[in-house]
Amino acid sequence: KANRLFHEADTIVDVNGIKIGGNEPLVIIGGPCSVEGDESTMKIAQAVKAAGGCMLRGGAYKPRTSPYAFQGLGTEGILAMVKAREATGLPIVSELMSEDKIDEFEEYVDVVQIGARNMQNFQLLKAVGKMKKPVLLKRGLANTIEEWIMSAEYIMAGGNENVIFCERGIRTFEKYTRNTLDLSVVPIIKQKTHLPIIIDPSHATGDWRLVESMSRAAVAAGADGLIIEVHTDPEHAWSDGAQTLKPDKFRETIDQCRQIAQVL
Ligand code: PEP
Ligand code: MN
Numbered sequence: 113k114a115n116r117l118f119h120e121a122d123t124i125v126d127v128n129g130i131k132i133g134g135n136e137p138l139v140i141i142g143g144p145c146s147v148e149g150d151e152s153t154m155k156i157a158q159a160v161k162a163a164g165g166c167m168l169r170g171g172a173y174k175p176r177t178s179p180y181a182f183q184g185l186g187t188e189g190i191l192a193m194v195k196a197r198e199a200t201g202l203p204i205v206s207e208l209m210s211e212d213k214i215d216e217f218e219e220y221v222d223v224v225q226i227g228a229r230n231m232q233n234f235q236l237l238k239a240v241g242k243m244k245k246p247v248l249l250k251r252g253l254a255n256t257i258e259e260w261i262m263s264a265e266y267i268m269a270g271g272n273e274n275v276i277f278c279e280r281g282i283r284t285f286e287k288y289t290r291n292t293l294d295l296s297v298v299p300i301i302k303q304k305t306h307l308p309i310i311i312d313p314s315h316a317t318g319d320w321r322l323v324e325s326m327s328r329a330a331v332a333a334g335a336d337g338l339i340i341e342v343h344t345d346p347e348h349a350w351s352d353g354a355q356t357l358k359p360d361k362f363r364e365t366i367d368q369c370r371q372i373a374q375v376l
Contacts, residue, residue: 113268114261114275114305123306125246125274127222128203130166132276132336133308138373139337140366141205141310143169145352146182147189155344156359157196163363164370167223168193168202169339173209174351175229182350190220197222205248205339211239223248228280228315231255231263241270248339250278250312253291257300264307277301277309278339281316290318290355293326298333310337314355320346323357324365331369334376338369 113119122134132139142160147153147170157168172189174182185192193204203222208214209230217224224245230236231252240247247267251260264275279298281291293316301309311330313323327338343349346356357365 113273114264114307116304116306119306121306123273123308125276125308127167127246130203132310136336138331138369139166139310140369141165141167141169141337141339142342142357142362143205144171144343144349145314145341145356146171146174146350147185147192147206148350149185150192150195152344153189153192153196154199156342157200157202159344159359160342160362161200161202163342163359164366165202165342165362166337167205168196168200169205169225169341170196171207171351173207173213175207175209175227176351187216190216194220208236208240211236214239214243218243218245221245223276225278226250226263228252231260234266237263237266238270241267241272243272245272246274246276247272248276248278248310250280251282251297253283255282257297257304260297261301261305264305275307276336277305277307278312279309279316280312289316289322291316293317293330295329295333298330298335302334308336310339311335312339314339314341314352314357318355320355320357320361323355324361324368327365327369328372331372332376338365340365
C-alpha cells in the first residue's frame with residue numbers, strides 16, 4: 113500500500129486542515145521533548161505559534177533509556193497539550209507507547225507518534241492501523257529503509273493510510289553527534305513510496321547548535337516538514353535540553369527553511 117508503483121500521486125495527509133506532503137507548504141512542528149505541566153506547555157505553545165510553527169509536539173509517555181529517569185506526565189501531560197491546543201489552535205503530536213492508551217489518544221491527540229524504539233513493535237503498529245488519527249512513524253535507531261517501509265505497511269494494512277515518515281538519525285560509530293542524520297532517505301522514500309516524510313534534526317544531532325543547519329539541509333533535500341524540540345528555557349528542560357532550541361532560534365530556523373522551500 114505504501115508502494116509508489118501502485119499509487120503514483122503523492123499522498124497528502126490532512127491534520128485538522130494542515131496538509132503534509134505533495135506540493136503543500138512546509139509543515140514545521142515545535143515543542144518540548146517532555147510535557148512539563150500546564151503553564152510551561154502553554155508558554156511554549158504560544159512561542160511556537162508566534163514563531164510560525166504549524167503544530168505542537170510534546171511527549172507525555174516517554175521512552176527513557178533509564179527506568180529511573182522522568183517517564184512523562186501521562187494523561188496529565190496529554191491534557192496540558194489539549195489546553196495549549198485550545199488556546200493556540202495548534203494541532204498536537206504526541207508519542208503513543210502502548211495499546212492501553214489508544215482510546216485516550218483517539219480522543220485527544222491529532223497525530224499519533226510511534227517512536228524510534230517502537231518502530232518494529234508490530235502489535236502496536238497493528239493497533240495503530242485501526243486508529244483514525246494520522247501516524248508519525250519514526251525510523252528505528254538501527255533499521256533499514258526497507259524495514260521502515262514495512263512498518264508503514266503494517267499500519268496501512270490495518271486500514272490507516274495516513275502515515276508520515278520521520279527520520280531522526282541512526283546509530284553509527286560517530287560520537288560527535290547523538291545519531292547520524294541520514295538525509296538520503298528523503299529522495300529514497302519519495303521514490304519508493306507516495307507518503308510524506310519529515311525530519312527531526314533535534315534527535316538526529318543531539319546538539320541545538322546543529323539543528324538550524326540540518327533543518328536547512330533537510331528542506332533542501334525535499335523533506336515535507338520538520339519536527340524540532342523547542343523550549344522557553346532549554347537549560348532547565350526535563351529532558352533533551354541540549355538539543356532544544358529557544359523560540360528565537362526556532363523562528364530563525366523556520367524563516368530560513370521557508371525561504372529555501374520557496375526556491376525549490
Ligand atoms: C521524541 O520525539 O520524543 C522521541 C523520543 O524521539 P525518538 O523516538 O526519535 O527517539
Ligand atoms: Mn526528546
